[in-house]
Amino acid sequence: MDIDAKKTALRMIPYGLYVLTAETKDGDIAAATVNWVTQASFEPPLLVVGVKADSETYRVLSAAGAFALNVLAKGQNDVATSFFKQATREGSTINDEHFHAGATGSPILVSTPAYVECRVLERIERGDHAIVVGEVVEAGVQTPPEGRADEATLWLKDLGERVFYGG
């Protein structure tokens, strides 16, 4: 296989940006910016997320059996960058972002325009990232998008000409 061709072809897939959050019953919390996300069924509504297999986020998500995907809005570049780093809770904030517990116990970030909460149905561990299949069980819109919904989302390409996660 031509490795450069593989990289280029895979980088042609466009992505949005999301803060994936989870919390265990013991209060362990995780929050991380992710981009490998796709819907995968209408009925039941399923989502697939690729999550770094050796990460604290994956450990907490697996223990919690649930997660939230907080959709980042155009302009929330700083929030995306903040959650590339370790998640630190202080009171009702994580990395200085206010949150409350959603229906699944997953942290819902107040500043993001929309979220879905998922129950973990399957975890497929075949690579450096685990494939997490979630069923959407709750959703909320905090700031209704004007115009097309996907135009309101922060895209990976909005982070800079050379920023990629994929390839």
Next chain:
Amino acid sequence: MDIDAKKTALRMIPYGLYVLTAETKDGDIAAATVNWVTQASFEPPLLVVGVKADSETYRVLSAAGAFALNVLAKGQNDVATSFFKQATREGSTINDEHFHAGATGSPILVSTPAYVECRVLERIERGDHAIVVGEVVEAGVQTPPEGRADEATLWLKDLGERVFYGG
């Protein structure tokens, strides 16, 4: 769950457009436009695709054990639309698009800028669409993108203000 909120939140996920192709050893061929695609691991390179579970495409892909994802370029709206319909082969064309067989036997569309070919690792049937996990085993770039790779891709939103597949 608020169904409208679920729809809006899920429609905030941006997508590219691809023609998914497969061919069985018996010569059954499939080609369909899809958008539910994400990378899901670097090593090995894994892709996840959501494929309508009761479709001929899924039947052929499952029998073939392999598929190609042909990345559509900006401006290939007609090709995207063509493969929303049934795939018909005539000689070395499918729906009037020239193709040749890739390393996995999957049809590679000549007009598209890039492709990856995958071996099917897992199929998870939990909804109206099956979740297909593929390992990328071959890739090619037929028209190198100028600038960012993902900008060269035809996006779902390029098909029109009201076109969505998700929610």
